[in-house]
Amino acid sequence: MDFKKLSVFLQENGLPAFRLKQVRDAVYKSFAGSWDDVSALPAPLRERLKHEFRLHSVEAVKTLVSKKGDAVKFAFELKDGLKIETVLLNLLPEKWSLCVSTQVGCPVRCPFCATGKKGLKRNLSPDEIADQFLASAAWLKKNRGGKIGSVIFMGMGEPFLNYESVSDAIKIMTDPELIALGQRHVSVSTAGHVPGIRRFAKDFPQCNLALSLHASEDVLRNELVPLNRTYPLSQLAKALNDYIVMTHRRVFIEYVLLEGLNNSRSQAAKLNSWLRSVAAPKYFTINIIPHNRTGSQYRAPARDRIKVFAGLMEENGFEVTVRKSLGEDIAGACGQLAGK
Numbered sequence: 001m002d003f004k005k006l007s008v009f010l011q012e013n014g015l016p017a018f019r020l021k022q023v024r025d026a027v028y029k030s031f032a033g034s035w036d037d038v039s040a041l042p043a044p045l046r047e048r049l050k051h052e053f054r055l056h057s058v059e060a061v062k063t064l065v066s067k068k069g070d071a072v073k074f075a076f077e078l079k080d081g082l083k084i085e086t087v088l089l090n091l092l093p094e095k096w097s098l099c100v101s102t103q104v105g106c107p108v109r110c111p112f113c114a115t116g117k118k119g120l121k122r123n124l125s126p127d128e129i130a131d132q133f134l135a136s137a138a139w140l141k142k143n144r145g146g147k148i149g150s151v152i153f154m155g156m157g158e159p160f161l162n163y164e165s166v167s168d169a170i171k172i173m174t175d176p177e178l179i180a181l182g183q184r185h186v187s188v189s190t191a192g193h194v195p196g197i198r199r200f201a202k203d204f205p206q207c208n209l210a211l212s213l214h215a216s217e218d219v220l221r222n223e224l225v226p227l228n229r230t231y232p233l234s235q236l237a238k239a240l241n242d243y244i245v246m247t248h249r250r251v252f253i254e255y256v257l258l259e260g261l262n263n264s265r266s267q268a269a270k271l272n273s274w275l276r277s278v279a280a281p282k283y284f285t286i287n288i289i290p291h292n293r294t295g296s297q298y299r300a301p302a303r304d305r306i307k308v309f310a311g312l313m314e315e316n317g318f319e320v321t322v323r324k325s326l327g328e329d330i331a332g333a334c335g336q337l338a339g340k
């Protein structure tokens with residue numbers, strides 16, 4: 001919603017300035033889904049605004065609910081007709097988490113990820129990121145009565161390659177006058193963009209950082225996460241160490257398990273020593289993500305082999321979680337967001 005334009009519109013039409021605050025509160029506090037939900041306004045004004053302004057910069061053109069009802073995927077259309085995807089995940093009873101996109105496509109092109117396949121179309125604006133929250137919250141309010149308790153920047157795109165917009169969107173989400181989420185309930189996942197990690201440590205020391213590592217040797221990581229050719233593991237280790245020294249925060253390490261590539265005993269040992277070269281194990285939670293099918297040649301290991309890898313890292317002293325895949329039946333799981 002373009003509040004500057006709305007303010008000008010109100011002025012030019014001789015309408016009272018408090019209308020702006022009423023619209024703002026309806027959008028950010030009450031999660032109005034359409035102009036009809038902005039009930040504080042007189043009906044004739046609402047009708048006029050309907051023709052002049054879109055409430056959100058993104059519009060759901062498709063909404064898919066998983067069989068179990070624990071995941072909802074939205075296909076949002078942007079003003080220029082491009083589409084992005086956003087996923088609502090019901091992790092705990094009454095607690096929803098929202099996975100937002102930051103770019104249309106992604107320039108990093110990790111070969112196991114559906115988003116990377118098509119390369120980058122464009123960056124999202126701050127409003128297009130924040131409005132994914134507002135439009136999803138409006139849907140949730142209407143359809144489930146629940147609330148979004150946390151946001152993860154883990155949808156389409158590499159957040160730190162669109163730092164300005166991501167930063168502005170986090171400000172909208174955490175501003176007490178606007179969406180008012182706590183910084184602790186915001187997490188950003190990066191493929192290892194070193195300058196981004198450094199800026200993030202300064203700008204948002206209370207937010208959570210997740211690093212998509214997937215390999216702890218440069219040869220393999222160059223292949224799996226091509227951004228590693230620009231920011232190799234040695235640089236990444238320094239940035240991560242500085243991040244931890246500065247923020248004293250625990251970092252989430254995402255590790256997509258790919259059978260025969262990064263799940264051997266020796267890979268577990270390398271992961272152990274790379275992480276220990278950065279900081280003590282208590283500073284990490286390792287999220288093991290069994291690979292979700294995207295039509296590429298990659299496969300997740302069998303369940304017992306996933307357990308073995310997780311067990312090895314636990315023996316090494318790390319907290320380990322194996323991500324359960326919500327929303328696989330609606331292609332809303334990690335790496336399956338392609339914006340078809």
Ligand code: SAH
Nearest residue numbers: 113154157189190191212254291292334335
């Ligand atoms: N670009 C950022 C954030 C979005 S990707 C990043 O890479 O961190 C979100 C997570 O999904 C990343 O950890 C990514 O590696 C993982 N992912 C991508 N494709 C996947 C797939 N097919 N199966 C499982 N996880 C995948």
Ligand code: SF4
Nearest residue numbers: 106108110113116191
């Ligand atoms: Fe981009 Fe992340 Fe997918 Fe890699 S995993 S292509 S960085 S969205």
